[in-house]
Amino acid sequence: MTELSTLSRSIAGRTALITGCASGMGRATAKLFAAEGAHVAATDIHGEGVRETVAEIEAAGREAAAWTLDVGDAGAIRRVVDEAAARYGGLDILVNNAGISRGGPIDADEYEERWQETVNVLLTAHQRMIRAALPYLRQSDSPRIVNIASTEGLGATAMNSAYSAAKTGVIGLTRGLAVELGREGITVNCICPGPIRTAMTARIPEEHKQIYARRRTALRRYGDPEEVAHGTLHLCLPASSFITGVALPVDGGLTVRRA
Amino acid sequence: MSLPAEATVFAPSTSDRDQLAVLHPSTDLPALRRDGPLVIEQGKGIRVRDEQGREYIEGMAGLWCTALGYGVEELADAAAEQIRKLSFSHLFAGRSHEPAVALAEKLREMAPIANAKAFFGTSGSDANDTQVKLVWYCNNALGRPEKKKIISRRRGYHGVSLAAGSMTGLPTFHKSFDLPLPQFRHVTCPHHYRDAEPGETEAEFTARLAAELDELICAEGPETVAAFIAEPVLGAGGVVVPPEGYHPAIQEVLDEHDVLLIDDEVICGFGRLGTPFGAEAMDMKPDTVSVAKALSSAYLPISAVLVPDGMVDVIVEAGERWGVFGHGFTYTGHPVCAAVALRALELMEERNLFAHAARVGRYFQAGLRRFAGHPLVGEARGVGLIGACELVADKETRAAFPVHRGAGAYCQDRCLDHGLILRALGDTLAFCPPLIVTESDIDEILERFGRGLDETLAWVEAGGGAS
DSSP: TTTTSSSSOOOOOEEEEEEOOHHHHHHHHHHHHHHHOOOOEESOOHHHHHHHHHHHHHHHTEEEEEEOOOOHHHHHHHHHHHHHHHHTTTOOOEEOOOOOOOOOOOOOOOHHHHHHHIIIIIHHHHHHHHHHHHHHTTTTTOOEEEEEEGGGGSSTTTTTTTHHHHHHHHHHHHHHHHHGGGGTTOOOEEEEOOOOOOOTTSSOOOHHHHHHHHHOOSSSBBBOOOHHHHHHHHHHSSSSSOOOEEEEEEEEETTTOOO | OOOOOOTTTTOOOOOHHHHHHHSSSSSHHHHHHHHHOOEEEEEEEEEEEEEEEOOEETTTTTHHHOTTOOOOOOHHHHHHHHHHSSOOOOOOOOOOOOOHHHHHHHHHHHHHSSEEEEEESSSHHHHHHHHHHHHHHHHHHOOOOOEEEEEETTOOOSSHHHHHHHHOOOGGGGTTOOOSOEEEEEOEEEEEEEHHHHTOOHHHHHHHHHHHHHHHHHOEEEEEEGEEOHHHHHHTTTBBBBOOHHHHHHHHHHHTTEEEEEETTTTTTTTSSSSSSHHHHHHOSSSSSOOOOOGGSSSSSOOOEEEEEHHOOOOOOOHHHHHOOOOOOTTTTOOOHHHHHHHHHHHHHHTHHHHHHHHHHHHHHHHHHGGGTTTTTEEEEEEETEEEEEEETTTTTOEEEEEGGGGHHHHHHHHHHTEEEEEEEETTTOOOOTOOOOHHHHHHHHHHHHHHHHHHHHHHHHTTOOO
């Protein structure tokens, strides 16, 4: 086999810091990365949820540790990143996954407040996590950054403009840093999940999920968090060394379907 | 107005869900399948918002019905209070309840006929079906079982159920539904602009229509004709105001042949023409009356048939021979609908709404008439707070546009673009704003309409829809 392929498709032994691991795509990513042999530093604002994720990983005989982290808190970010790097002796992979959804029309009284919160958690936190992790990533031989954007960063749904703006910003941040950090061999990519069964979409009734998926996606179904996690894993492989600055839709064909 | 609820990403729009689950009433269904619905989500005052948060002036008061406008707290409270106290009881088999009695008393006090009793339903259609059944029942009770035919006007609108739909004089509601039923006849619409002979004055036109009615009754045999039904001003048929003297002339014929006049006040009732009932504005002397729509300001579905004591006596006496009076609906006199309707009528009084409607109605009519000079407008017409502009291809000859061209629908859509909901009845654009509308609201309505109309003219001149 070694004669046929030279690049590694394994993240075994590498350290991945993943935010938003209490549920959904973050939890699925943490479990997949642990299953692939990575050391997972899992964080979430919901301490109990992230500890459950870690417990599941440990029960499977894999390695992970939990931190309670509000990514809206700049000081906490630096502390947790430093602790995680100290625990595992560095960082190879950063997955900025934590997110919130705060919709509402542009002329809503509470728009300003929602905008601030949305941009802070969905966009500002990404650059802060990256800035905090950068010194450690620079020490890695295959440094990888994956930001979770959204198909809402490629198109938009009405009355969701703050979210859409922040996700579009994540794509811009990804591209900017891909160019900026490229000379150091750090790849920066983002994933644009579409309709996925997560906490964010939990309140959409199953019947409505099916109507939406049948009308809008090529695959005619909602996706599962693990399907997004595999997209993220792909971008984190040592073998994905020449892929940078991309925004990869993992959306069942939502963005390509016209009718 | 509060803003639309938080949108959900990756959820189907209400419009998407609608297409799967709803069969729409009175709709061009292929066009709906192609274009999807306009989903209205909220309303306050005379304005509504769609699911995208766009605001519109409801220039049609919904379906000619939201007299007090949207979001009236007192009506929400009246409904909530009654639901908590007694959410349902009925009027069958000797039951009664306070809200139905109080509303019936209020209607007896207001009605344009003396000593009226109320029979409740939930829509104008069922009210008009009830009218037919009561007339038939009474004539059976009076020993004249042949006297059953009902006469209405072409372009009249009285609903869509089997009897009401038969009285309606619009082909859309007949074709493919095997209507009208055999006992129903139609006479000429009293629309001088469209139905008068060349050179015929309004007086001559009126005399001709009265003669036509007389001839029809004679041809059918007066002993077979039970009633004539009329809206004071025709609504869905294109907002047609009959010529002065029309109703008195018709009344003379009806009196001569002992034919009842059923007054369909479903649209005109409760201030629409600037008077409490349309009968007062149009000089009608009805025997019975149908009301619905503004009766509850459309907050809840309710209708009533108002019949004089004498007619009720006939029905009661028949009961001695025939037993139970076998007509009524589960929701006849529904206590919540009745409580809300009573509160709506009280609010109309407290706010002096009919006088307001008369005042702003004059302002509206003057404004609407200014469009009569527009190259597309054949006739600008109306009374009180109901009006219309009829678009024509040629003002001189009054030639209409070919139906397939859809000039009225195009104008309706352009008005919608400018945030104004009107209704195209063929190529006639109908106006029927909530009665709470102010003079400045009317300015805004007419300004938006003017823009839509000018765009329609540009479209017509460019040959739009002509292929």
